[in-house]
C-alpha cells in the first residue's frame with residue numbers, strides 16, 4: 001500500500017504530455033476479442049485498468065504483448081469461459097467483455113463490474129440492448145449469463161444516453177445479422193474512437209458521435225492498427241491543476257475541441273487559455289470569479305471533471321454551485337475537502353462551494369476523480385504536507401501522475417505505508 005504526499009504552494013510550470021484515453025483504452029482492448037487476427041493499439045496509457053484488461057485477455061486465451069504505449073493482441077485462440085469475480089471486479093469497464101464475447105462466441109458469463117463506486121451504477125440499458133439483439137440474459141451465481149444462438153440486428157432506443165451501453169451494443173451488433181440502429185446513443189469522443197477501430201477491423205458503423213448510430217452486422221472482423229485518442233479527462237485535470245496553482249502550463253497532445261466545456265468555464269472564471277492545434281496553454285491568475293458548473297453528458301461539462309473542479313472552485317471568490325446531472329451523488333470527496341478547510345455543503349445533486357484557503361490534512365481518495373480532486377487541493381496548500389491514501393484508485397486512470405507533476409515543479413511523492 002502506498003500514499004501520496006503533496007507539499008503544495010508551487011505554481012505548475014512547463015509542458016505536460018497527455019496519454020491515450022483510459023475510457024477508450026478499456027473499450028478498445030476488449031473490442032480486439034472480435035477480430036480473427038492481430039490488433040495493434042498505440043498510444044495506450046500506462047494505468048492499472050489497462051494492465052488489468054491485458055491480464056483478463058490473457059486469462060481468456062489471448063496472446064497479449066506490451067511495450068511502452070503499444071499493445072499487440074492476438075485473439076485467435078481465445079475462448080469464452082465464465083469470469084465470475086477476480087479481475088472483472090477490479091474495473092468498471094469489464095462490462096465490455098459481455099458485448100465482445102457475445103459478438104464473437106454467442107455467449108458470455110461475466111461477474112458484475114467493479115471500478116469506482118461513488119453511487120449505484122446500473123447496467124439495465126446494456127441488458128436491454130443485448131436482449132433486443134436476440135440474447136437471453138440470466139443470473140448465474142451472481143454473474144450475468146448472456147447467450148444467443150444467433151444475434152439479429154434491432155432498433156434500440158436507450159432510455160439514458162449511456163456510454164457503456166452504446167459501446168457494448170456496438171460491439172455485439174457488429175457481428176449480428178442485419179442492421180442495428182441505436183437511438184439516443186451517447187456521443188462521447190471515446191464512442192467515435194471505438195467505432196473507428198471497429199470499422200478498421202471491417203465493421204460497418206455509421207453515425208458514431210451523433211445520437212443515431214447504424215451498425216450493419218458483418219460475418220467476420222480482422223486485425224488492424226489503431227492509435228488511441230488523447231485522454232480529455234487527464235487533460236482537463238491538468239488544466240484545472242494549472243489554474244488552481246496559478247501556474248502557466250502547456251497541455252500537449254490534446255484535442256482542444258474535446259475540452260470546450262471546461263475551457264469556456266475556466267475563461268468565465270478569469271483563467272487565460274490559449275488554444276493551439278494539439279495543445280492548450282493555461283495561464284493562472286491571482287483571483288478567480290465564482291462559477292456555476294453543470295456536469296452533463298458530452299458535449300457538456302464532464303462528470304469525471306466535477307470533483308477536480310470542486311477543488312478549483314474553493315480557490316474562487318464568492319459562492320459557486322457545482323451540479324452533477326449524470327451522477328446525483330458523486331460527492332464522496334466533499335468530507336475530505338472539508339478536512340482541508342473547504343467550505344462546501346451538498347444539497348441534492350449540487351455542491352455549494354464558498355471560496356477559502358485550504359490547509360494540509362490526512363485525507364482518503366474514495367474513487368479515481370476524488371483522488372484527483374485531493375491532489376489538486378493539496379497542490380494549493382501553502383504550508384504543510386497533505387497525505388492522500390487510496391492511491392490505487394488514482395492509479396486506475398492517471399498515467400505517471402507523480403512523475404508528471406514533479407516535472408512541472410510540484411513537490412509530490414509516494415510513500416509506502
Ligand SMILES: CC(=O)N[C@H]1[C@@H](OP(=O)(O)OP(=O)(O)OC[C@H]2O[C@@H](n3ccc(=O)[nH]c3=O)[C@H](O)[C@@H]2O)O[C@H](CO)[C@@H](O)[C@@H]1O
Pocket residue numbers: 023026092093120121122123124125126160161162163164165186303304326327
Ligand atoms: C469506462 C468508462 O467509460 N467510464 C465512463 C462511463 O461510465 P458508464 O458507461 O458506466 O456511464 P454511463 O454513461 O453508462 O452512465 C450515465 C448515466 O446513465 C445511467 N445508466 C447507465 C447505464 C445503464 O444501463 N442504466 C443507467 O441508468 C448511470 O447511472 C448514469 O447516471 O461514462 C461515465 C459518464 O460520462 C463516466 O463517468 C465514466 O468515466
Ligand SMILES: C=C(OP(=O)(O)O)C(=O)O
Pocket residue numbers: 022091092093114115116117304368369397
Ligand atoms: C468513473 C470513472 O471510471 P470508471 O467508469 O472506469 O469507474 C472515471 O474515469 O472517472
